[in-house]
Amino acid sequence: xxxxxxxxxxxxxxxxxxxxxxxxxxxxxxxxxxxxxxxxxxxxxxxxxxxxxxxxxxxxxxxxxxxxxxxxxxxxxxxxxxxxxxxxxxxxxxxxxxxxxxxxxxxxxxxxxxxxxxxxxxxxxxxxxxxxxxxxxxxxxxxxxxxxxxxxxxxxxxxxxxxxxxxxxxxxxxxxxxxxxxxxxxxxxxxxxxxxxxxxxxxxxxxxxxxxxxxxxxxx
Numbered sequence: 001x002x003x004x005x006x007x008x009x010x011x012x013x014x015x016x017x018x019x020x021x022x023x024x025x026x027x028x029x030x031x032x033x034x035x036x037x038x039x040x041x042x043x044x045x046x047x048x049x050x051x052x053x054x055x056x057x058x059x060x061x062x063x064x065x066x067x068x069x070x071x072x073x074x075x076x077x078x079x080x081x082x083x084x085x086x087x088x089x090x091x092x093x094x095x096x097x098x099x100x101x102x103x104x105x106x107x108x109x110x111x112x113x114x115x116x117x118x119x120x121x122x123x124x125x126x127x128x129x130x131x132x133x134x135x136x137x138x139x140x141x142x143x144x145x146x147x148x149x150x151x152x153x154x155x156x157x158x159x160x161x162x163x164x165x166x167x168x169x170x171x172x173x174x175x176x177x178x179x180x181x182x183x184x185x186x187x188x189x190x191x192x193x194x195x196x197x198x199x200x201x202x203x204x205x206x207x208x209x210x211x212x213x214x215x216x217x218x219x220x
Contacts, residue, residue, distance in 0.1 A: 096140040096174050099205055099213020103133045109190060122219050127195040129186030132203060134213065136181070138174045145171045147206040150187065153199035158187075166206065195219055 031037045106116035106127050115126040118133055132148070147166035150158040158167045170185045188194040195201075197219070204214040 094210055095212060096144055096207065097136045097138045097212055099134045099136045101135040102203055102213060102215040104217060105131050107131065107186060111186060122217060124195055124198055124219050127188060127192060128190055129188040131186040132183045134181055137178050138176045140174060141176055142174055143171055144174045144207060145169055149204040151202040152197050153201060
């Protein structure tokens with residue numbers, strides 16, 4: 001960039017010098033004694049034409065140098081963008097979204113009757129099917145499978161599935177930007193047998209082997 005500025009400065013100086021020189025050449029033509037005025041005028045015209053051609057050549061060289069530097073600058077910027085995009089793409093592939101908050105609700109299996117609304121205190125006596133609602137920032141547009149781990153106060157994963165390492169999973173449409181989505185799986189039963197222990201529980205969301213969000217919640 002500094003080199004580009006230097007070349008541009010040189011070009012400006014050349015243009016200014018040429019302008020001054022041309023302005024001086026427009027002064028009154030002086031014919032020396034014994035010289036033919038026509039001959040002197042023709043000589044002056046030839047000199048001016050030569051000077052103009054030289055100025056034009058100098059400006060064309062400056063333009064070529066500027067074009068060369070511009071291409072180099074664009075090439076360098078593109079290389080830097082590739083360096084930036086590569087780790088960014090790797091990060092997006094590993095973390096297509098980051099979950100900022102998780103809320104829970106308790107309903108019947110058909111989600112027709114709400115026993116505990118989102119954000120309300122969780123009482124064991126009212127826990128049937130528990131549905132998470134997540135607030136996240138997405139970095140890619142694609143369908144992704146999220147693994148959900150429900151961890152009881154003893155640190156045990158509820159209904160651990162050895163194949164996935166989670167309690168259950170669900171597939172959502174991930175979208176760029178800030179979003180809110182309800183997970184389409186309510187986990188529990190109609191007989192209040194799933195959430196038997198009161199105390200501090202934890203819910204975690206995983207994408208592959210990466211945890212993309214978690215939250216502690218209390219069951220009273």
